[in-house]
Amino acid sequence: MNTLAPTLGTSIDFYVILASILFVIGAFGVLIRRNMIVLLMCIELMLNAVNLLLVAFSTYYGKGDAQIFVFFIIVVAAAEAAIGLSILIMAYRNNKATDAGLFKNLNG
Amino acid sequence: MTVDKLILILLALPLIGALVNGTIGKKLSNALVGGMATAVMIGSFCCALLIFNQTNDTKIIHLFTLLKLDGFFINASLQLDALSIWMTLIVTGVGTLIHVFSIGYMSHDKGFYKFFTYLNLFIFSMLLLILGSNYFVLFFGWEGVGICSYLLIGFHYSDAEKGIANSVAARKAFIMNRIGDAGLLIGLFLMLAQFNTLEFTGIADKVALNPDLVNTSIIGITICLFIAATGKSAQIPLFTWLPDAMAGPTPVSALIHAATMVTAGIYLVVRSNFLFELAPLTKDIILGIGFATSLVAAFIAMRQNDIKKVLAYSTVSQLGLMFVALGMGAYTAAIFHVTTHAFFKALLFLGSGSVIHAMSDEQDIRLMGGLAKKLPTTHLTFLIGTLAIAGIPLLSGFYSKDEILGHALAQSPLLYGTLMISVALTGAYMFRLYFLVFQGKFRGGAHLAAHVHESKAVMTVPLIILAICSVFGGLLNLPGIFLKNGTQWLHHFLNSHTAGLAKVEMHHADKNTTLLLMTVASVLSFGLLIWAYLTYVKKNKTALPDEEIKGWQLLSNAKLYIDETYNFLFVKPIEFLSKAFYNVVEIKVLNRGVFGITDVFGKFGSLIRYWQTGLLSSYLFWMVIGLIGLISYYIIKI
Amino acid sequence: MSIELLTIIIGGLTIGSALMVVISKHPIRSVLFLVVTFFFISSLYILMNAQFLAIVNIIVYAGAIMVLFLFVLMLLNLNKESEPKTPKLALFSSVLASGVLLLVLIAAFKDSIHLTNVNLPAEKNMGLVKNLGRLLFEKYIVPFEVSSILFIAAMVGAILLAKREKPIID
Numbered sequence: 008m009n010t011l012a013p014t015l016g017t018s019i020d021f022y023v024i025l026a027s028i029l030f031v032i033g034a035f036g037v038l039i040r041r042n043m044i045v046l047l048m049c050i051e052l053m054l055n056a057v058n059l060l061l062v063a064f065s066t067y068y069g070k071g072d073a074q075i076f077v078f079f080i081i082v083v084a085a086a087e088a089a090i091g092l093s094i095l096i097m098a099y100r101n102n103k104a105t106d107a108g109l110f111k112n113l114n115g
Numbered sequence: 116m117t118v119d120k121l122i123l124i125l126l127a128l129p130l131i132g133a134l135v136n137g138t139i140g141k142k143l144s145n146a147l148v149g150g151m152a153t154a155v156m157i158g159s160f161c162c163a164l165l166i167f168n169q170t171n172d173t174k175i176i177h178l179f180t181l182l183k184l185d186g187f188f189i190n191a192s193l194q195l196d197a198l199s200i201w202m203t204l205i206v207t208g209v210g211t212l213i214h215v216f217s218i219g220y221m222s223h224d225k226g227f228y229k230f231f232t233y234l235n236l237f238i239f240s241m242l243l244l245i246l247g248s249n250y251f252v253l254f255f256g257w258e259g260v261g262i263c264s265y266l267l268i269g270f271h272y273s274d275a276e277k278g279i280a281n282s283v284a285a286r287k288a289f290i291m292n293r294i295g296d297a298g299l300l301i302g303l304f305l306m307l308a309q310f311n312t313l314e315f316t317g318i319a320d321k322v323a324l325n326p327d328l329v330n331t332s333i334i335g336i337t338i339c340l341f342i343a344a345t346g347k348s349a350q351i352p353l354f355t356w357l358p359d360a361m362a363g364p365t366p367v368s369a370l371i372h373a374a375t376m377v378t379a380g381i382y383l384v385v386r387s388n389f390l391f392e393l394a395p396l397t398k399d400i401i402l403g404i405g406f407a408t409s410l411v412a413a414f415i416a417m418r419q420n421d422i423k424k425v426l427a428y429s430t431v432s433q434l435g436l437m438f439v440a441l442g443m444g445a446y447t448a449a450i451f452h453v454t455t456h457a458f459f460k461a462l463l464f465l466g467s468g469s470v471i472h473a474m475s476d477e478q479d480i481r482l483m484g485g486l487a488k489k490l491p492t493t494h495l496t497f498l499i500g501t502l503a504i505a506g507i508p509l510l511s512g513f514y515s516k517d518e519i520l521g522h523a524l525a526q527s528p529l530l531y532g533t534l535m536i537s538v539a540l541t542g543a544y545m546f547r548l549y550f551l552v553f554q555g556k557f558r559g560g561a562h563l564a565a566h567v568h569e570s571k572a573v574m575t576v577p578l579i580i581l582a583i584c585s586v587f588g589g590l591l592n593l594p595g596i597f598l599k600n601g602t603q604w605l606h607h608f609l610n611s612h613t614a615g616l617a618k619v620e621m622h623h624a625d626k627n628t629t630l631l632l633m634t635v636a637s638v639l640s641f642g643l644l645i646w647a648y649l650t651y652v653k654k655n656k657t658a659l660p661d662e663e664i665k666g667w668q669l670l671s672n673a674k675l676y677i678d679e680t681y682n683f684l685f686v687k688p689i690e691f692l693s694k695a696f697y698n699v700v701e702i703k704v705l706n707r708g709v710f711g712i713t714d715v716f717g718k719f720g721s722l723i724r725y726w727q728t729g730l731l732s733s734y735l736f737w738m739v740i741g742l743i744g745l746i747s748y749y750i751i752k753i
Numbered sequence: 754m755s756i757e758l759l760t761i762i763i764g765g766l767t768i769g770s771a772l773m774v775v776i777s778k779h780p781i782r783s784v785l786f787l788v789v790t791f792f793f794i795s796s797l798y799i800l801m802n803a804q805f806l807a808i809v810n811i812i813v814y815a816g817a818i819m820v821l822f823l824f825v826l827m828l829l830n831l832n833k834e835s836e837p838k839t840p841k842l843a844l845f846s847s848v849l850a851s852g853v854l855l856l857v858l859i860a861a862f863k864d865s866i867h868l869t870n871v872n873l874p875a876e877k878n879m880g881l882v883k884n885l886g887r888l889l890f891e892k893y894i895v896p897f898e899v900s901s902i903l904f905i906a907a908m909v910g911a912i913l914l915a916k917r918e919k920p921i922i923d
Contacts, residue, residue, distance in 0.1 A: 028855065062801060086904060
């Protein structure tokens with residue numbers, strides 16, 4: 008089925024605004040939530056917003072390079088999630104809680 | 116060997132001695148250090164004798180150029196004429212004898228090598244001063260002797276009971292010398308402005324071309340030079356450092372403050388005779404100050420009870436007499452008196468050093484007495500020195516003083532009369548000193564009496580040599596009545612080869628006046644001798660202890676309260692000013708300013724510290740804010 | 754209905770579920786809502802004919818990463834509702850900052866797209882596996898291989914970090 012929506016369904020502006028809103032929601036979540044897991048998830052949300060924008064532009068211009076870039080973003084996000092969660096586990100072992108407000112040893 | 120090489124060897128030897136002793140002297144034995152220092156002195160003296168033999172006329176030896184500008188240059192060059200050779204002979208000759216004496220006197224001192232380093236350094240500076248051919252090299256040597264004087268006066272600065280007093284005395288000497296040095300510098304600048312050169316021969320030639328040159332610049336130059344001479348040669352008002360300088364070891368007092376450094380001022384005036392001849396006003400000032408100093412110092416010496424202080428004030432008084440001679444234009448008479456004074460004053464100081472050594476470092480003459488039998492050589496040489504300074508006929512001091520008195524009589528009988536008062540006072544206090552120290556009964560108690568012993572040969576041989584010089588030194592410049600030819604040798608010698616002196620018209624007294632003067636002087640000095648003998652030996656009058664002194668004796672003993680006056684007028688205001696500056700300017704203004712700036716930075720830093728919370732959420736928040744700022748910047752820019 | 758309407762509706766649903774991710778009190782619910790968000794985003798990819806990426810998104814992101822998150826949540830028993838209350842100041846300033854960021858981003862992108870001239874013949878089948886695969890293995894082969902090293906590093910790091918310290922046996 009190769010002829011399903013060959014071009015963008017809407018103008019590119021729609022995707023720009025959609026990606027921006029998703030990004031800002033992710034940023035808001037990062038600022039607001041204090042549970043470390045949810046924090047990491049909001050970061051993934053931001054990454055996905057960027058992915059969306061990249062794919063939209065790839066379809067708009069008809070070049071595939073942006074989609075390769077998205078591919079690699081997913082790769083890196085997977086690796087980062089793995090490492091982040093293992094750090095989280097270590098922190099949980101030390102502090103017995105995963106509140107983001109507990110890690111203030113590096114203050115000045 | 117040519118004169119050029121000889122003079123370089125002469126200058127280099129004391130410097131080498133100072134350097135070697137200064138760097139490795141600590142590890143060498145006392146004999147080696149003292150031997151090396153004395154050997155360089157003997158070497159310099161031999162060089163001086165050889166140069167003296169070969170001196171025919173003024174010779175200038177150019178070493179190197181210090182500063183070369185358009186039409187103006189300063190050279191490091193030496194001048195060899197009669198005056199500088201004569202002074203070199205005195206400095207190296209007396210200096211050698213004092214070095215020999217110091218080997219014995221300072222043998223128990225831990226800083227033996229330091230002492231000889233400083234002594235050699237001093238001789239080097241003094242030779243630079245005398246041998247320089249322009250005022251710049253003279254100034255270099257001037258400063259050098261000032262430094263060495265400071266180092267040597269404060270030599271025992273870490274002494275337990277007198278250490279602080281020694282360093283205070285050294286500081287006082289240095290500061291008073293500095294006031295004179297300021298005068299010398301200003302004089303140098305004025306000379307540069309007027310003559311555009313600093314060479315002695317250069318200025319003499321320019322003055323000879325223009326004999327009627329008189330303006331305020333010349334008067335300014337001469338007054339500045341005289342201020343420098345006042346500082347170095349201890350005249351009023353800058354003379355109070357010399358008695359305090361007796362805090363240094365006795366050989367230092369003998370060398371620096373009797374024979375050599377204090378004559379630097381006299382040398383400066385004699386060197387600049389052509390300038391002083393153009394400024395009769397300055398010569399009058401010199402005459403007045405020299406005359407006042409001579410009287411005041413002699414008065415103070417009458418009732419001093421420290422053996423070295425009496426000799427110090429005596430030095431000041433004799434220097435005043437030399438300045439009187441300079442003020443009258445009798446330059447060669449002044450140099451003659453410098454020579455004889457070097458002999459007998461060094462002899463007296465070294466003799467007093469021998470006495471102090473025998474008395475276990477006790478210097479109060481009220482505790483001495485009857486030392487004649489126990490210290491025979493010291494006693495004999497000290498007696499010769501006393502007779503010489505008091506003007507007993509046929510000794511050297513008699514001739515030199517008589518020449519000055521002769522010139523004074525020719526100038527004005529009033530001057531002659533008042534100078535005779537000073538001469539009388541000289542005889543009085545010197546005989547007082549001699550009789551109280553060497554005759555009568557010993558007043559120091561049994562404990563001190565047990566230690567009294569004659570000094571070693573290394574200390575008594577210089578005394579003997581100086582005594583011989585004191586006796587026969589008068590032959591240098593005999594007045595014209597004794598022999599038909601060959602008299603006034605020093606006078607002719609100096610006049611023939613020194614720039615400017617030949618043009619000074621001297622008054623040669625006729626035969627009768629000279630004979631009359633000599634008779635009066637002889638009668639006076641013998642009379643004083645008999646009076647002193649009667650008072651201090653027959654009537655057994657001794658010096659009073661401190662509490663019982665009254666009247667004019669109190670004034671004399673308390674040095675006319677001049678030190679206290681200076682303290683009140685100058686020292687206290689400066690101390691007050693410096694405290695005020697410290698409290699107000701330093702603490703309030705400068706500290707607040709400088710530390711205020713650092714405090715601002717510190718407070719700024721501690722303000723910023725509140726930003727580093729360590730909380731993740733606040734960091735992320737600021738990241739978002741930064742991102743906003745960045746993007747909006749690019750929006751606005753584009 | 755037209756494709757356009759469909760994309761707008763799915764876009765709205767995406768925003769809604771993203772908001773629920775951020776707002777939910779239970780961490781489990783946040784995870785589940787995030788999975789739903791991923792599904793919506795993948796459907797947007799399909800609407801744009803980026804087939805490969807849609808599938809990869811589902812498999813890797815929603816399938817592996819989110820399952821990983823769930824595992825950690827379950828194992829560490831972090832399912833507590835209670836979370837320290839954020840102070841009002843933080844809340845207010847976060848809302849403000851996020852709002853301003855949104856405004857700035859939109860302002861930045863607003864006119865940018867119309868400045869470029871697009872006259873390229875749009876290739877319609879760019880998102881197919883075959884074309885993407887050719888692009889990946891011809892032009893971007895080096896980053897592909899380097900990413901394998903990245904994975905090894907991440908694996909080693911994760912194992913090392915989470916390893917329990919062996920107690921010292923006296």
